[in-house]
Amino acid sequence: MSAETTALAGVEHRPGAPKPDPILVADGVVRRFGGMTAVDVDHLEVQRGAITALIGPNGAGKTTLFNLLTGFDQPQEGRWSFEGRSLGGVSAARVSRSGMVRTFQLTKALSRMTVMENMRLGARDQPGENILAALVPPVWRSRERAITGKAEHLLERFKLLDKKDDFAGSLSGGQRKLLEMARALMSDPTMVMLDEPMAGVNPALTQSLLGHIQSLRDEGTTVLFVEHDMHMVRHISDWVAVMAEGRLVAEGPPTTVMADPAVVDAYLGAHHDTDLGDDSLLDDEYTHQLEAEERAEDERKDHR
Amino acid sequence: MDWERILTNVAGEVFAPTTAAYALAAIGLNIHFGLTGLLNFGQAGFMLLGAYGFAISTIAGYPVWAAVLVALACSAIFALILGIPTLKLRGDYLAIVTIAAAEIVRIIGRSTALTDVTGASSGLRGDSYKETFTALSPFGDGSTTLGPFTYSNSSSNSWWIRVVGWVLVAIACVLVWRLLNSPWGRVLKGIREDEDAVRSLGKNVYSYKMQALVLGGAIGSLAGIVYVLPRAVQPDSMGRPMTFWVWTILLLGGAATVFGPVLGSMVFWAALMLIKTVGREVIPTTVMSSAQIEQFGQIVVGVTLMLLVIFRPQGMLGDKKELAINVR
Numbered sequence: 274m275s276a277e278t279t280a281l282a283g284v285e286h287r288p289g290a291p292k293p294d295p296i297l298v299a300d301g302v303v304r305r306f307g308g309m310t311a312v313d314v315d316h317l318e319v320q321r322g323a324i325t326a327l328i329g330p331n332g333a334g335k336t337t338l339f340n341l342l343t344g345f346d347q348p349q350e351g352r353w354s355f356e357g358r359s360l361g362g363v364s365a366a367r368v369s370r371s372g373m374v375r376t377f378q379l380t381k382a383l384s385r386m387t388v389m390e391n392m393r394l395g396a397r398d399q400p401g402e403n404i405l406a407a408l409v410p411p412v413w414r415s416r417e418r419a420i421t422g423k424a425e426h427l428l429e430r431f432k433l434l435d436k437k438d439d440f441a442g443s444l445s446g447g448q449r450k451l452l453e454m455a456r457a458l459m460s461d462p463t464m465v466m467l468d469e470p471m472a473g474v475n476p477a478l479t480q481s482l483l484g485h486i487q488s489l490r491d492e493g494t495t496v497l498f499v500e501h502d503m504h505m506v507r508h509i510s511d512w513v514a515v516m517a518e519g520r521l522v523a524e525g526p527p528t529t530v531m532a533d534p535a536v537v538d539a540y541l542g543a544h545h546d547t548d549l550g551d552d553s554l555l556d557d558e559y560t561h562q563l564e565a566e567e568r569a570e571d572e573r574k575d576h577r
Numbered sequence: 578m579d580w581e582r583i584l585t586n587v588a589g590e591v592f593a594p595t596t597a598a599y600a601l602a603a604i605g606l607n608i609h610f611g612l613t614g615l616l617n618f619g620q621a622g623f624m625l626l627g628a629y630g631f632a633i634s635t636i637a638g639y640p641v642w643a644a645v646l647v648a649l650a651c652s653a654i655f656a657l658i659l660g661i662p663t664l665k666l667r668g669d670y671l672a673i674v675t676i677a678a679a680e681i682v683r684i685i686g687r688s689t690a691l692t693d694v695t696g697a698s699s700g701l702r703g704d705s706y707k708e709t710f711t712a713l714s715p716f717g718d719g720s721t722t723l724g725p726f727t728y729s730n731s732s733s734n735s736w737w738i739r740v741v742g743w744v745l746v747a748i749a750c751v752l753v754w755r756l757l758n759s760p761w762g763r764v765l766k767g768i769r770e771d772e773d774a775v776r777s778l779g780k781n782v783y784s785y786k787m788q789a790l791v792l793g794g795a796i797g798s799l800a801g802i803v804y805v806l807p808r809a810v811q812p813d814s815m816g817r818p819m820t821f822w823v824w825t826i827l828l829l830g831g832a833a834t835v836f837g838p839v840l841g842s843m844v845f846w847a848a849l850m851l852i853k854t855v856g857r858e859v860i861p862t863t864v865m866s867s868a869q870i871e872q873f874g875q876i877v878v879g880v881t882l883m884l885l886v887i888f889r890p891q892g893m894l895g896d897k898k899e900l901a902i903n904v905r
Contacts, residue, residue: 343777345773345776345777364776364781365773365776365777366776366779366780366781366782367779369776369777369778369779370779374777374778374779375777376777377773377774377777381771381773381774381777382774383766383767383770383771383774383775384770385766385769385770386763386766386767386770390763390766393760393763394763394764394767394775394778394780395778397779399760401759401760401761402760402761402763402764402780403761404756404761404788404792406761407755407756407759407760407761407762408752408755408756408759410755410759413759413760417760453774456778457777457778459778460778460779
């Protein structure tokens with residue numbers, strides 16, 4: 274059991290539970306698209322230095338929440354802070370500069386640039402990114418060398434070093450995922466947000482990706498990731514937050530959270546264990562009972 | 578058929594001032610489209626503003642350097658006005674806004690309300706603004722013959738404007754080469770590939786796009802000055818066709834390359850001249866008048882461009898491998 278899991282041992286297993294050392298805190302974040310409420314999170318805290326998984330069925334609002342937290346989308350209501358600084362209304366670029374770097378569900382490798390150029394773009398504090406300084410190479414050459422060295426080191430770790438001069442567009446889907454993650458690490462982020470890091474990655478690569486994410490945590494980086502692959506969630510996460518229909522419905526350690534009735538409901542529906550072939554379903558009394566349950570459930574949702 | 582005369586004409590086109598002007602305009606467009614992926618369909622607007630800025634301020638008595646600064650300032654302000662509302666939107670919006678904005682510049686320029694300033698639709702005569710530039714020439718009066726080419730030394734369609742035009746092209750090429758291979762250029766290429774990815778890496782995409790729009794537009798305004806110095810400022814000759822010729826030149830030479838726009842401009846104008854002169858010799862006037870041959874030349878260029886985009890989309894100098902990667 275890792276140190277992070279121990280730190281989370283005393284945390285209550287309920288949605289919005291306070292953490293001993295939260296790096297990211299969100300309150301009352303609401304995002305509506307027309308009449309549809311995509312995200313409605315009352316309270317969420319993410320523990321520093323831990324791997325937190327964000328799971329939930331399709332359309333639960335996980336990616337929307339990600340977009341809101343990283344400044345790629347703005348909510349109608351709510352406030353959230355990262356390392357104590359409020360991020361409401363802050364642009365995506367500034368969120369990234371403050372140390373919270375994300376990746377995308379549909380990989381955004383910069384296809385017509387080489388792997389190395391992709392990596393260099395992830396670095397910070399390159400004076401040559403200013404148009405006037407760019408004209409005077411001595412101003413930025415030494416920084417460029419440092420960036421290249423770091424990029425080579427990261428590419429080696431992600432087993433992409435021999436591809437460094439290839440166009441990113443020529444890489445396989447899994448390699449692009451790796452490249453995107455490596456590129457995000459070029460800026461030494463305090464927190465990385467991975468949107469479905471395993472989607473489309475072959476099983477052989479999955480194992481090494483898992484290793485990379487765990488070693489990130491061991492080096493002190495906080496990781497929040499969205500994932501559908503339960504095997505992966507169970508395997509590496511220290512804490513799991515479950516979303517359904519835009520709300521946070523459960524939180525807990527990966528070993529027990531899947532047994533939470535709210536999670537089972539979210540994934541399988543409240544009556545998943547009812548045998549539809551059961552004759553008792555034909556009984557009117559039982560049907561009334563089911564309908565009453567349904568109404569009670571609706572009311573409960575409306576009250577929240 | 579007088580091949581010697583034909584070939585002389587064609588070779589003369591290769592280094593003509595107009596060729597230099599279009600090369601410059603395409604270099605500016607290359608910064609917009611080739612590097613940053615901005616769809617600017619109003620490059621002629623930047624050129625026309627540069628031409629007006631230079632000519633009007635010269636007529637008002639400004640020295641050459643100040644008139645050039647006025648031209649640059651006009652294009653920079655135009656770029657800011659275009660960019661502020663559109664650069665936060667998707668690329669196609671910029672395309673529509675730029676084509677409309679360039680037309681607005683042209684239509685305002687030719688409106689009779691401004692006859693005193695812009696000369697309305699008849700434009701500004703070359704003589705009214707050429708003198709300060711001609712006076713700077715170190716070549717003196719008279720004309721010089723170099724090989725088969727005879728041009729006046731300093732006035733109008735002169736050796737002087739050729740030297741200045743091509744020196745400007747050379748400087749612009751060095752500038753683009755330097756920027757293309759700098760971290761700044763890398764950010765632009767990243768934006769061309771995927772804005773959101775670059776944003777997620779902490780770069781202020783909006784600011785970079787604005788810088789690219791202003792820089793490319795400023796080079797476009799210099800192109801406008803070079804274009805009008807051997808002739809007159811005619812708003813109607815600097816409309817949409819000009820923008821599309823600049824695009825043709827850029828795609829012909831190869832976008833995102835340093836020398837593509839220059840080679841593209843040379844080949845484009847030389848080929849157009851070749852078709853026109855050969856056409857006049859070969860096609861009897863009973864079949865096509867010389868005015869029709871002029872238009873026939875442009876039809877051939879159009880067809881060539883279509884074939885080029887289909888069979889060689891990377892242009893003459895582009896990297897096939899780079900383009901072969903299907904983006905998104």
